[in-house]
Amino acid sequence: MQTATAVAQMRQERDKFRCAFLENWNAQDVDVVIGPCFVGPACAHESAFYWTYTSLWNFVDYPGVVFPTPIKAEVGEKYAADYTPLSDDCKHVKQLWDKGNFEGAPITLQLNARKYHDNQLLGALALVKDVLGLP
Structure with missing residues (x-):
């Protein structure tokens, strides 16, 4: 303690x-920052090891929103046969991919805005939704 x-x-x-x-x-x-919120497509519950994509925004207390894109994982997608992991983390991500069932899972992104600029964040989200054709 x-x-x-x-x-x-x-x-x-x-x-x-x-x-x-x-x-x-x-x-x-x-105004806003757009970026990834995970190392790949949306994952199953209890399998998101790489939460650092979103933790910075929690630490600085900036609002954010995660949204799906129209890009989805397809059946049979595999790493290249000659792929060599660059680090233990890369190896772990490949193992997650090989074990996971990501079929149809969307690539998700996040938008973040400065503290107390929630309305600006939601306005930017509305623009992104229109561009991506999201409901």
Whole structure:
């Protein structure tokens, strides 16, 4: 268990990071960020090992929304026969793919906006939905 002083120090470090993140965001004049939310298509429950795609946004307390794309995993999709994993993580992702049943699972993306800009986020989502032809 952490002491109250240790918790306060961790919060101070977190808040410094959040301030630096905001300064960087402002310097780039960014409205929203679109990016992946997982290493591949949507996965089965309890099998999402790579949650770091979304954890940054939780840490900086920025709102986000995950949405499917029309791109879906097809039957029989396999890694190239000569594929060599670059790391243990790459090997693990391949094992997940080989074991998993991803047929029909959509590639999902996330949109994120700065804190307190939820309306702007949802407006951007509406534009993306129209472009992708989502319901």
